[in-house]
Every structure is written in C-alpha cells, then in structure tokens.
Amino acid sequence: MTTVLPFTDQLDALVRQVPGVDALYPAGSIVATVLTATLDAVAHRAPAAPLVHTPLVHTAQQADGVRVTAKIGIGAAESSAEVSARVHDAIAAHLRQAGNPPVAQIAVIVARIG
C-alpha cells in the first residue's frame, strides 16, 4: 500500500537547500509524464499546467517502512558521492525529526551533472 505521508511537502525544499544540488526532478513514475507529453504532442496542444502540486521527492509508506526517492542534478564542480550523501543525510535527519518512522530505503539518484 502506498500513502502520502504528512512530511512529504517539506522534502522538496529540504533537498533543494542541500549544497551542490542545482536541480530537483520528479522521482515518481515516468510513465504518466511520458503519456502526458505524448498525448500533448499527438493532440498538438500546449502542455497543461498541473492542477495540483505534486511533490518531486517521492515518498511511500510500505510494509517494510518509508521509502523516499530524490532525483537530483548537481553542478559540475561537485562530487556525485558527496552531494548524494548530503541529500541522504538531510532526508534521514528530517525523518528522525518527523517522528522517526521505520525507514526501508532512502534513494538518491544523480540524474544530471553539470
């Protein structure tokens, strides 16, 4: 089961503030994004603005605990390992402060460099 957790809306801002992060990308399924873009292209229509803000950092409560995924871009001057570790540690600290739920996984994906 996947549920929206109460602390998720703070994670986007938290990750963006981590030194070295210069972009934050949607970490959820890309299928919906691709379908929307494809349908927009087929219909020759401008991309629609989202009606509801969807957090870019993806969180899910699953049987084994909370799973958080952040997909980031980093500057060319940064180290992937250092920035992704900083993001991980910031999310872990945030979870501890937000009730310390069991954590199954904190995933940080460096998807673009420079």
Added chain:
Amino acid sequence: MTELTPANRRFLAFDLDDTEREQAGLSGHTIEHLSDYLDRDRMPADASIDDSPDCEIALRGLERLRRAQRLLLERDLERESRRDDSWVSAILDNITLEAHAGREIPLAHPSPTARLVVTEGAVRGILRETGDRMQNVFVGRCVLVGDVSVPGAPISIGVDVTVFPGENIPLLAEQLRHAMYVALGKYTELVVAAIDITVSDLQALPDAPAQEKEH
C-alpha cells in the same frame, strides 16, 4: 588505444535491457522537439522537458553541437558550404540515444538503507561534455562497457570522436583520456580499466575546386 574505424559505423549506446526506459525515450519527446524548443529559446516553458534530466542532457548536447557548427562556419564560411555534414546527424543520433538514464551506477554510503546512484545517462553526458570542451574535437559516441551496477567490477569506456583540422591526434587522444579519467574519478566510483578512444571521423576541410586552383 587509438584506431581508425569506418566513418559510417553505427552505434547503439544505451541499455537494451531496460525496456521501459528505452520506450520512454526523451520523456516522450524527440530530438526534433528539443531542437525546436531551443530555437524558441525554451519558451513557452514546457515542464515535461524542463523537469526531465534526460531532456536536459540532450539539450546541452544539442547546444554544444550548434556551437561547434557555428565555430566551423566562422572559421571558413566559404568552404563550409561544401562540407559534408553527415557527422552532425550521426552525433545527433547518439545524443538522443545516450541521454537516456540507462543503468544505475552505485555510490557507497555506510547506511544499510541508503541507495545512492548516479545514472549512466548523467555519466555519459558529463563525459561527452568533457570531450566537447576540448578544442577541435567532438564526441560522437560514448558507451560504458561492463557491469557498472556492481561496485568494484572493472569496466571500460568506449568513445568515438570527430576531429577537426590542425590536431596531433595521438596527443589529443591522450589529453581526452586524461580528462575523462579525472571526470570519472570525480563523479563515479567506477573501476575504469581502459578508455578506448576511436577517431571515427576526420573533418578535413575540402579541397578547393580545380577551377579555383587555376586562378
């Protein structure tokens, strides 16, 4: 290793096992969409492009390619009109293929619940940029060979480049190899056994027509 290969050699440089990502393409866009988007100076903003790291990597590759084309044009405007630009379409094909996220390359972290990765697409993007930053060379293909998902497993990098006039090719290859080793060390924890550079295209300026030589 530097070697010559046929200029018309074709490449597939993405993870064929990852069907979902392969089908996703550039988040549903084509390289033509992205080229048009650049022509419009990224206006009006399209979130489906701006929110996609794959599209961003491809857009940056496109921008560098355009800069290289402009540079060539400025160098020799008259001769440019006779240039064979097939290399551009080959590079465009590879930019499209290589911008895909591809496989995930692990980064170490002491926590057992941490999963830190850098995507293959991000690494190919920065390697391509590293090459494109050098003068008189443009990266046509960049592929990571081996199981990049296993920490410590030795892998190799295959790079094909187009070289423009005026370069000492062995020296250029050595400089490019060194720059790529530095980049790989900075952005990944890969054990790189080799970086194989192939000069697949030599872009010599064409000779002037015979009638021009007579005058």
